[in-house]
Amino acid sequence: MRTSLAETEQIEAHLLQQTSPGDALVFEATLLLDDELADKLHWQKATYSMIKLYGRKQLRQEIEAAHQTLFNTDKHKSFSEKIRQIFRKR
Amino acid sequence: MQFVQVLGRTTDGREKLFMALYKSAFPTVARYVCKMGGTFDEAKDIFQDALVIYYEKAAAGAVKLNTSEKAYLLGISKHLWLHRFKQNTLQASLDGIDLSDETQEDNYSESRLMHFLEMAGAKCMQLLRSFYYDQLPLGEAAKLFGFSGVRSATVQKYKCLEKVRETIKQKSLTYEDFLS
Numbered sequence: 001m002r003t004s005l006a007e008t009e010q011i012e013a014h015l016l017q018q019t020s021p022g023d024a025l026v027f028e029a030t031l032l033l034d035d036e037l038a039d040k041l042h043w044q045k046a047t048y049s050m051i052k053l054y055g056r057k058q059l060r061q062e063i064e065a066a067h068q069t070l071f072n073t074d075k076h077k078s079f080s081e082k083i084r085q086i087f088r089k090r
Numbered sequence: 091m092q093f094v095q096v097l098g099r100t101t102d103g104r105e106k107l108f109m110a111l112y113k114s115a116f117p118t119v120a121r122y123v124c125k126m127g128g129t130f131d132e133a134k135d136i137f138q139d140a141l142v143i144y145y146e147k148a149a150a151g152a153v154k155l156n157t158s159e160k161a162y163l164l165g166i167s168k169h170l171w172l173h174r175f176k177q178n179t180l181q182a183s184l185d186g187i188d189l190s191d192e193t194q195e196d197n198y199s200e201s202r203l204m205h206f207l208e209m210a211g212a213k214c215m216q217l218l219r220s221f222y223y224d225q226l227p228l229g230e231a232a233k234l235f236g237f238s239g240v241r242s243a244t245v246q247k248y249k250c251l252e253k254v255r256e257t258i259k260q261k262s263l264t265y266e267d268f269l270s
Contacts, residue, residue: 008251008252069105
């Protein structure tokens with residue numbers, strides 16, 4: 001694997017706490033001396049947050065699509081009626 | 091709960107999963123929300139939030155296999171309803187001051203960045219979503235995205251991670267309040 005990819009993998013292992021205590025110490029020491037590595041670590045952390053937000057947003061769209069199919073197609077009419085009935089009873 | 095780990099892997103599978111969960115659990119959740127004085131739209135919001143939580147927990151393997159989906163979704167929905175009810179009471183007591191707009195303001199740069207990533211980096215974002223959000227094992231992700239094997243999937247994963255990391259860094263200089 002390319003050196004930069006190996007480094008990205010190392011940053012990931014550190015952020016996701018998959019390194020042994022010994023390796024973690026070495027990595028933290030390197031971080032103190034290497035500003036560029038610290039910078040990459042900072043942005044990689046932000047990247048995982050964005051991926052999570054992205055995944056969640058996509059998932060919500062998929063759930064909404066399932067909702068629309070269930071409540072707006074004839075095939076599922078008995079189900080949607082059953083639900084609407086619950087709120088009509090009041 | 092193995093349901094998510096089997097069906098949750100592909101878009102088609104997830105559609106089947108959510109339809110099945112809707113059919114088995116939504117009637118009970120709707121009856122509960124209705125009983126508590128809520129509307130259809132509120133029941134829908136609560137249930138969809140519960141589905142997201144359930145999905146994330148199940149993908150991470152953090153849900154006990156012997157709990158039924160229906161019981162789990164009802165449990166989360168009740169919790170979310172009670173939480174939201176308390177929040178509404180709190181907001182009502184603040185003389186109509188609504189804090190939700192301020193939160194949206196804070197996330198403006200984040201949503202601009204998200205929009206950019208959705209447009210310019212969709213392929214990488216989809217791949218990264220499968221690895222980190224859906225938590226697909228490498229072998230399956232390799233098959234799903236048509237890589238020759240685990241190794242090339244791994245290489246592509248890290249290449250995408252670097253590409254998105256660089257994009258976020260560059261964009262953050264433009265959207266100066268992002269992650270400051």
